Amino acid sequence: MRHPLEVLYQDVGLDRLHERVVRRWRGGRLACHYGCQAVRPYDEVDVPYNPTRMDELLEAVGVPTVDFALKTKCCGGSLTGTIHEVGLRLDYILLKEAARKGAEALVTICPLCQFNLDAYQAEIRRSAREPLDLPILYFTQVLGWALGGDFKALGLHRTISGRTYVKRWFTAQAEVESYV
Amino acid sequence: MFDGNGAPRIGVYVCHCGTNIAAVVDVYAVAAAAAKIPGVVVAREYKYLCSDPGQELIQNDIREFKLNRLVVASCSPHLHEATFRAAALAAGLNPFLVQMTNIREHDSWVHADRRRATEKAVDLVRAAVWRVRRHRPLEKGRIPVHPEVLVVGGGIAGIHAALSLANAGRHVYLVEREPIIGGHMAQFDKTFPTLDCAACILTPKMSAVKSHPNITLWTYSEVTGVEGYVGNYSVQVTRYPRYVREELCSGCLECIEACVYREAKFADRFNYGLGKRKPIYLPFPQAVPQMPVVDPETCIQFKSRKCKKTCLEACGERRAIDFTQREQVERIQVGAIIIATGFRTVDPRRMPYYGYGVYPNVYTALEVERLVNASGPTGGKVILRDGRKPATVGIVHCVGSRDEKTNRWCSRVCCMYSLKLAHLIKEHTGAEIFNFYIDIRTPGKGFEEFYQRLLNEGVHFIRGRVAEVTDWALDPTEEGRLVIRVEDTLLGTVRRIPVDMVVLATGLEPREDAQEVRRRFNITCSTEGFFLERHPKLAPVSTFTDGIFLAGCCQGPKDIPDTVAQAGAAAMEALALIDAGFVEQEPNTAWVMEELCSSCKICVALCPYNAISVPAETGKATINRALCKGCGTCVAACPSGSIVQNLFEDDQIFEEIEGVLAYA
Numbered sequence: 130m131r132h133p134l135e136v137l138y139q140d141v142g143l144d145r146l147h148e149r150v151v152r153r154w155r156g157g158r159l160a161c162h163y164g165c166q167a168v169r170p171y172d173e174v175d176v177p178y179n180p181t182r183m184d185e186l187l188e189a190v191g192v193p194t195v196d197f198a199l200k201t202k203c204c205g206g207s208l209t210g211t212i213h214e215v216g217l218r219l220d221y222i223l224l225k226e227a228a229r230k231g232a233e234a235l236v237t238i239c240p241l242c243q244f245n246l247d248a249y250q251a252e253i254r255r256s257a258r259e260p261l262d263l264p265i266l267y268f269t270q271v272l273g274w275a276l277g278g279d280f281k282a283l284g285l286h287r288t289i290s291g292r293t294y295v296k297r298w299f300t301a302q303a304e305v306e307s308y309v
Numbered sequence: 310m311f312d313g314n315g316a317p318r319i320g321v322y323v324c325h326c327g328t329n330i331a332a333v334v335d336v337y338a339v340a341a342a343a344a345k346i347p348g349v350v351v352a353r354e355y356k357y358l359c360s361d362p363g364q365e366l367i368q369n370d371i372r373e374f375k376l377n378r379l380v381v382a383s384c385s386p387h388l389h390e391a392t393f394r395a396a397a398l399a400a401g402l403n404p405f406l407v408q409m410t411n412i413r414e415h416d417s418w419v420h421a422d423r424r425r426a427t428e429k430a431v432d433l434v435r436a437a438v439w440r441v442r443r444h445r446p447l448e449k450g451r452i453p454v455h456p457e458v459l460v461v462g463g464g465i466a467g468i469h470a471a472l473s474l475a476n477a478g479r480h481v482y483l484v485e486r487e488p489i490i491g492g493h494m495a496q497f498d499k500t501f502p503t504l505d506c507a508a509c510i511l512t513p514k515m516s517a518v519k520s521h522p523n524i525t526l527w528t529y530s531e532v533t534g535v536e537g538y539v540g541n542y543s544v545q546v547t548r549y550p551r552y553v554r555e556e557l558c559s560g561c562l563e564c565i566e567a568c569v570y571r572e573a574k575f576a577d578r579f580n581y582g583l584g585k586r587k588p589i590y591l592p593f594p595q596a597v598p599q600m601p602v603v604d605p606e607t608c609i610q611f612k613s614r615k616c617k618k619t620c621l622e623a624c625g626e627r628r629a630i631d632f633t634q635r636e637q638v639e640r641i642q643v644g645a646i647i648i649a650t651g652f653r654t655v656d657p658r659r660m661p662y663y664g665y666g667v668y669p670n671v672y673t674a675l676e677v678e679r680l681v682n683a684s685g686p687t688g689g690k691v692i693l694r695d696g697r698k699p700a701t702v703g704i705v706h707c708v709g710s711r712d713e714k715t716n717r718w719c720s721r722v723c724c725m726y727s728l729k730l731a732h733l734i735k736e737h738t739g740a741e742i743f744n745f746y747i748d749i750r751t752p753g754k755g756f757e758e759f760y761q762r763l764l765n766e767g768v769h770f771i772r773g774r775v776a777e778v779t780d781w782a783l784d785p786t787e788e789g790r791l792v793i794r795v796e797d798t799l800l801g802t803v804r805r806i807p808v809d810m811v812v813l814a815t816g817l818e819p820r821e822d823a824q825e826v827r828r829r830f831n832i833t834c835s836t837e838g839f840f841l842e843r844h845p846k847l848a849p850v851s852t853f854t855d856g857i858f859l860a861g862c863c864q865g866p867k868d869i870p871d872t873v874a875q876a877g878a879a880a881m882e883a884l885a886l887i888d889a890g891f892v893e894q895e896p897n898t899a900w901v902m903e904e905l906c907s908s909c910k911i912c913v914a915l916c917p918y919n920a921i922s923v924p925a926e927t928g929k930a931t932i933n934r935a936l937c938k939g940c941g942t943c944v945a946a947c948p949s950g951s952i953v954q955n956l957f958e959d960d961q962i963f964e965e966i967e968g969v970l971a972y973a
Contacts, residue, residue, distance in 0.1 A: 178661040198781045226781040 132167055133269060134238050135174045138182045143189040150190050151277040156298040159187065159271070160197040160232030162223065162246075164204055164239045177201070183238055183268050190275035195230040199223055204242040209249060220246055221253050224261050234264040234291060236271055243267050250290040264291030274299050317442045320376040321352040321434060322367055324359070324383035326413055331356075333417035335427040339382065342431045346438050350374045359389050367393070368400035378444065379407045380437040382430065385414050403446035405896060405956065410437035432969050439968030443961045450894035452935045454540030455644035456887050459484065461532055464492020465869060466649035466861025466876040468514050473880035475523035479887060482641055483518060484546055488529045489596040490515055492651055496579065496675060498682040500869055501729040502759035508595055508684070515597035527639070528598060535830055538918075538936045539856030540644045540892050550634035552603035553589075557629035560599035564630060565589050567623035569616060575607045577686065580679045584686025589620055589630075594684050603630070645856045645883035648840065649876065650826055652862035654815040655709025655716065663708060663813055664778040668791055669694045671778055671811040674726060681733045691737045699740050699809035703793045704731055705775045706746040710816030718837060720816035721866040724750045727814045728759055731768045734812075743769045743806055745795050753868065771806070773798045778811050817866040830857055831918075839865045850879040855892070858882050897956040898937040899944055903929040905951030912943035912952065 137146070161183040168177045175182045180201065184194045204223060209216030223246065227235050237243045247265035254261050265288065273283045280286060280300050288295050321343040325331035336354040344352035351374050355363050358381060370376055379402070381393050386409040394404035412430045420426040456479060460471045463485030471483045489495070495515075497507035518524055527548055534545035553564075565587060573585035579592040586592075588608035589601050609616040610632055624630050654675055657665035664671045670693050672680075683689040692698055704727045710720040724746065731742045749770070751757045764770070773796045782788045783805065790807040797804045819838035820826070827834050832852040833841040840863050843851040850858050860876040861867070867875070886892065906929040913921045913930065920936035921943060923929065930952070932943070944952045953959075 198779045222781075222783070225783075229782065 132174050132238065134167065134182055134186070137186060137269075137272070143185060146186065146272065146276075147189045150275050152275050154190070154192045154275065154298075156192075156294075157233040158193045158195045158231060159234045159236050159266075160195050160227040160230060161187065161200055161268070162197065162204070162227075162235050162237045162242055163200045164237060164242045165201065165206070167238050168201060183236065186268065187236065187271060190272055192271055192275065194236075195227070195232045197227060197230060197232065199226050204237075204239070205245045205249075206241065209245050216245065217249055217253055217256065220249055221257055221261075224250065224253065224263055225257075225259070228261060228263060232263070233294065234266055236266050236268050238268050240267065247289045262291050262294075264288055264295045266295075315377065317348040317378050318350045318374060318376050319346075319348045319378045319380060319438055319441060320367065320370050320374065321346075321349055321380045321438065322358055322363075322382065323352070323354040323412070323430075323434070324363075324381070325354060325356045326383060326417075327356065330383070330413050330417040333420060333423055333426045334412055334430045335423065336430075338427050339412075339430045339434060343380075343382075343434045343438065346435055348378075348442055349438060350376060358383055359392050364392070364396040367396055371397065371400040371402050377402065377406065378441045380434060380441055381407065381409045382412045382434050382437070383409065385409075385411050405447040406441065406444050408437045408441040408444065410434060428972070432972050435971060436965045436968035439971075440961050440965035443958070443964050444956075447896035447955055449896055450898075450934055451891045452538075452540050452894060453891050454887050454889065455542075455642050456480070457482065457641070457643045458645045458647065458883050458887065459532070459542070459544055459641065459643040460647045460649060462492070462649035462651055462861070462863070463487070463490030463518075463526075463528065464649060464651045464861060464872075465494045465511065465514075466651070466863075466872045467492075467647070468511075468518055469873045469876035470647045470649060470860050470880040470883075471524055472514060472517055472521065473877055474884060475521045477880075477884055478523065479884065480523050480525070482525045482527065482544075482546070482643065484530050484532055485526075485528045486531050487592075488551055488600075488602040489592050489598070490518060490526070490528060491597065493675075494869060495593065495595075496682075497678050498685075499729060499733060501725040502753070502755040504729070504732070512595045512597070515595070519597050526598070529602070530639075532829065533638075535646070538933075539854075540886070541935070542643050542646055542856065544641050544643060544646070546639045546641065548637040548639060550636060551600070552605070552608075552630065552632055552634050553601050554629050554631050554634065555598065555600060557627050558600045559627060559629070562591060562599075562601060563623040564620035565591065565601055567619040569609060569619050575604070580686045581673070581676045583676055583679055603632075644887040645858065646830065647858045647860055647876075647879045647883055648826070648830060648832070648852075648863055649860040649879075650820060650823070650863040652817040652866065653820050655818050657708055657813045657815055659715055660708065662777040663705065663775070664780075664791070664811070665813060668778065668780060668811075670699075670791055670809060671813065674723070674730060674812055674814050677730055677734070677812050678726075681730070681737055689737070691734055691740075693810055697809065698738050699734075700738075701741045701743070701790075701806075701808040702731075702734055702738075702810045702812060703743045703745060703775075703778075703791075703806060703808040704812045704814060705778070705793070706744065706814045707774065708813040708815045709818070711747060716816055716818055716837065718816075718866070719750065720818075721750070722868050723814040723816060725753070725756055725759070725868065727812075728763050728768075730812060731763055732766065735766060735768065740809075741769070743771055743793070743808065745771050745773060745775045745793065747772070747774050753870075771795060771797050771799075771804070776803075782807075817862060820863070823863070830854065832857055832859075835865075839863065850875055850882055856886060894934065895939065897939040897954065898934050899932050899939065899941070899952050899954040900934075901930045901932060902951045902953060903927065905949050906930050907949045907951070909948060911946050911948065915942050915946050917942065 163180045168175045168180050203219050205216035205219040270283045323336045323340045340352045340354040397407045398404045410433045459482045460467045471481045474481045500507050529551050530548040533547040537543045568587045570587045573587045576582040577584040577586040589603045605611040679685040709715045751760045776794045787807040793806045835841045842849045858879040860879040861872040908928045918936045920933045944954045
C-alpha cells in the first residue's frame with residue numbers, strides 16, 4: 130500500500146508533472162499540512178521532522194507555498210468526535226498559524242485532516258470569535274486543477290470553508306488563462 | 310639455568326585460593342593424582358600460592374628437587390602468570406618452563422558437583438603436565454626505543470602533553486592541523502566553575518610551546534602516514550602551505566592591514582562565521598604562531614593572478630609572503646605517539662526541530678562563547694544577528710546528548726558550560742534566562758556550588774527535554790519571537806516559553822575523520838567512535854597498540870582539568886617508555902621455517918600487524934619479531950605448516966589435548 134504523495138513524487142516525478150501543467154496559478158501562497166501518520170513512524174513517504182515533498186509538488190505545478198512550522202502537528206484526529214473541544218483547539222492552532230503565515234488555503238495529504246479542518250471551521254469561528262475562513266484542499270485537487278482537471282471532477286464543489294476563494298481561483302481564472 | 314635438556318622433573322602446585330577453589334575441588338586429591346603422572350617429582354597443595362610463602366615454597370622445591378618445569382593449577386594466567394614466571398626466574402628456572410592451568414574460573418567457580426569438579430581439575434592438571442614436558446626455554450627480546458615523541462593535536466591536551474615531555478628534557482614534535490594551536494579552548498571565553506579567562510590561562514602555555522627549545526611545532530600540518538612499531542615509529546607529516554614563510558615572518562601583521570580588501574568580508578571560521586576576515590588573516594589576536602595565513606579560496610592573487618599585492622609591499626624586505634609555497638612532506642622517527650585530536654560538537658541541523666539554521670536567533674553554545682568574548686566578532690557584546698540585545702534567552706541542554714535519536718552518551722561538559730554561559734549572558738545583558746535540562750549534572754570540584762550560585766542569581770531552571778523551537782505564535786506576546794515548547798516534568802504540564810535567543814548546548818562527539826585517524830595509527834574505537842583505551846580503569850591513556858597513547862576528548866568527552874590530567878598521564882607513560890631505552894618483548898611470537906615456506910604469501914595479507922614480509926632476495930616469508938603480537942593467525946593459515954609460534958607449537962598443543970582426554 131502506498132500513499133499518492135509517494136507515487137506522485139517518486140514514480141511520476143516533479144519534472145513530468147511540471148511538463149503537463151496547463152493552468153497558471155494566479156492566487157497567493159498555500160500552506161502544506163502533512164499531519165501525523167503519513168510520515169510517522171516510517172519515513173518512506175517523507176522526512177518525519179521536516180517533510181517537503183508536497184511543497185515541492187505544488188511548486189512544480191506553479192503554486193507557491195508558505196513555510197509552515199506546524200506541518201506535522203495534529204489536526205485533532207478522532208478527538209473531534211470524542212473530546213470535541215480538544216480536537217477543535219488543535220484545529221484552531223493550525224488554522225490560525227496558517228493564516229498568520231499568509232497562507233490563503235491549507236492543503237493536506239490526509240482525508241481526516243481535510244475533514245477536521247474543513248467541516249468544523251464554522252464552529253471554531255464561533256468559539257474563537259475570529260474571522261477564520263480558510264479553504265481546505267486535498268493536494269491532488271490543487272495538482273489536478275493545474276493539470277487542467279474539471280472543477281466538479283476534482284470535487285472542488287464539495288469544499289465547505291472558504292468557498293468564495295475556491296470559486297474565484299479554481300474556476301473563472303482557469304478559463305481566462307491558459308498556460309500552454 | 311636449566312637449558313631444557315634432560316629428563317623432565319616437574320613440580321605441580323595446586324592452589325586452594327582460600328575457599329575459592331578448595332570449597333568445590335578436592336585439592337588434596339588433585340595433588341595426589343598429579344604426583345602419579347610420569348615426570349612429576351613433587352606435587353603439593355597450598356592455601357595461597359601467590360602469597361610470598363607460596364612462592365618461596367615453589368622456589369625451595371626448584372632448588373631441593375632440581376625441578377626443571379612447573380605446573381601451577383590456580384586462577385587465570387591473566388592474573389598471576391607473571392607472578393609465577395618471576396618466582397621461577399628468581400630460583401634460576403627459565404620462566405617459560407612454567408605452565409598455569411585455570412581450575413578456578415574454568416572449574417570451581419562454574420561447577421557445583423565436588424566429585425566431578427575434582428575429576429576435571431585432575432584432567433586439566435594432567436594436560437598442563439603433558440604440555441609443559443614439551444616446553445623449551447625462551448628468551449625475551451629487547452627492542453631499542455627512539456627517544457623522541459610525536460604529539461598529534463595542538464589543543465590543550467596536546468599542548469600540555471608536549472610541554473610536560475619537553476620540560477623533562479625530551480624532544481617533542483607537536484603537529485596541529487589548523488594554522489594555530491589552542492584548539493577549542495582558545496575559542497572559549499571563560500572556564501567553569503572559576504570563571505577564569507580561558508585565553509589568560511591558555512596563551513602562556515601556547516607561547517611556551519612556541520618558544521620551547523625541545524618542541525618542534527608544526528601547524529597547518531597533518532600526520533599522513535605512520536609505519537613501524539613501539540619505540541620505532543616512522544611518521545610522515547604533510548605541511549600545508551600557509552603562503553607565509555614561517556622562518557621569515559616577524560608577526561608584524563602589516564600585510565593584513567595592507568590587503569587590497571579594505572574591509573574584512575569573508576566568513577571567519579574561528580568565530581563560526583559570526584565575524585569577518587580578509588583573505589590574509591590571523592585567526593585571533595593571541596594566535597600562536599603569531600603569523601598570518603593566506604586563504605587561496607578568497608585571495609585575488611590566487612583567483613585571478615591580477616592582484617596589486619599590496620601585502621607584499623607591506624612585507625617589504627622580509628619577503629615572508631610567498632604565493633608559490635607548496636605542500637611539504639617531513640619524515641620523522643619517534644619512539645612514542647600521543648594522540649590528542651579532540652572532538653567536534655554535534656551539528657544541531659541533525660535535530661531540525663530545534664530550528665538551527667532555520668531561525669537566525671538560534672545559536673550553538675560555541676557561537677555564544679565567541680559572542681561573549683572580548684576579542685570575538687561583537688567585541689564581547691551579546692547581540693542578536695539583527696543587532697538587538699536579547700531580553701530573554703533560553704538555553705537548551707542535551708542537544709545531541711543522552712538522546713536515542715542522535716548520541717546516547719552524556720557529553721559531561723554541557724551542563725557546566727550552560728551554567729557558565731547563563732551567568733555570562735546575564736552579566737552582559739541582564740536578560741532573563743531559562744535553562745531547559747533533563748538532569749543537572751555537576752559532579753566536580755566546585756561545580757555544585759556554581760549551580761547553587763546560578764540558582765541564587767535568579768536563572769530559571771525548567772526540567773524537561775525541549776520538544777521544539779518554533780516561531781508559531783498563539784498570542785501577541787509570542788509574536789516575532791522564538792517559542793520554546795517543553796514539557797515541564799516538575800509541573801506536569803506543557804509550557805510555551807517565548808524568548809529572543811536560543812542557545813543550543815550541543816554535545817561532544819568524535820571528529821568526522823576519527824575512523825581514518827584510527828586506521829592510520831592502527832588503534833581501536835569504541836562503538837560511539839571515540840578512541841578506545843586499553844583498559845577503562847587501569848590503562849586509561851594507553852591503547853591496544855604499544856607506544857601509542859591517548860589524551861583529551863578524542864578518548865571521550867571530558868572537561869579541561871580532566872583533559873590536562875590525562876595529557877599529563879599520557880606524557881608520563883610515553884616518558885616511561887622512551888626513558889627505559891628499550892622495550893621487552895614477549896617470546897610468544899611466530900617464526901618461519903624457511904626451508905618449508907612455499908612463498909605463497911597468504912600470511913602477508915592476513916597479518917593484522919603488518920609483521921610479515923617476503924624479501925625479494927630470499928623469496929621466503931619473514932616475521933618481524935618486534936611487530937608480531939603472537940595472535941597465531943599466520944600459523945593456522947600457512948598451507949605448508951612452515952610457521953611456528955613459540956609457546957604454541959603443534960606438539961605442545963596436541964600433547965595438551967591428549968592430556969586432557971587421557972582420563973583414567
